Amino acid sequence: MSAAGPARTWAVVIPGERYEAERLFHHDTLELTGRNGGPRPGPGDPVLVVRDEQPPLVVALGRVIAADGVEERDPDDPQSGPGETGALAVTYTRQVFDAPVPADRLALDGPVTPVDPAVYQELAGRVGPAPERRNYLVSLDLPIEAGSPAEAVRLFWAYVQELGPRELPAFVAPSNDELAMQAFVLGVEANQDPEEDDD
Numbered sequence: 693m694s695a696a697g698p699a700r701t702w703a704v705v706i707p708g709e710r711y712e713a714e715r716l717f718h719h720d721t722l723e724l725t726g727r728n729g730g731p732r733p734g735p736g737d738p739v740l741v742v743r744d745e746q747p748p749l750v751v752a753l754g755r756v757i758a759a760d761g762v763e764e765r766d767p768d769d770p771q772s773g774p775g776e777t778g779a780l781a782v783t784y785t786r787q788v789f790d791a792p793v794p795a796d797r798l799a800l801d802g803p804v805t806p807v808d809p810a811v812y813q814e815l816a817g818r819v820g821p822a823p824e825r826r827n828y829l830v831s832l833d834l835p836i837e838a839g840s841p842a843e844a845v846r847l848f849w850a851y852v853q854e855l856g857p858r859e860l861p862a863f864v865a866p867s868n869d870e871l872a873m874q875a876f877v878l879g880v881e882a883n884q885d886p887e888e889d890d891d
Contacts, residue, residue, distance in 0.1 A: 704742065706742070706751075748794075748800060750819060757783050832860060
């Protein structure tokens, strides 16, 4: 329930750059700044998180939580800045960054748009429930030349911090099926076989 009455339903648009940041790193909440003026959701209101493109794509569901503004720049939010107010915070209830849902019927009017509850329910139904969780083994292997094991570890974390998920492949497999290992770069499966690239 919002402070002004029954919960209303909304669409919150995130630009492509922010979508990439949300897709690469796990976050429990989404905080967007610079949302002064215009319609504003209240705490508890359901939200469709939508990628800014045509047609719009629903990439997550969430609920608005209280936010009093942002005091310092959020490095994961390209639109944020020091001292900005008007922050909108959403706690995720379902993320589908890897399988967005087309939302042709969604008429957007700015970064925050009221949505007809029937349209919200239809799109939320198409997002569907979360899949059953399972255990995965995720690894990152780097050959590092160093003078000691401790130095190798320091260099490892320096490379990880410098190169990050945009350049380093992470290898993932179900914990009971290591032969099914796949490489991922930028959050999507990537071929790591140079012979196949040459074909």
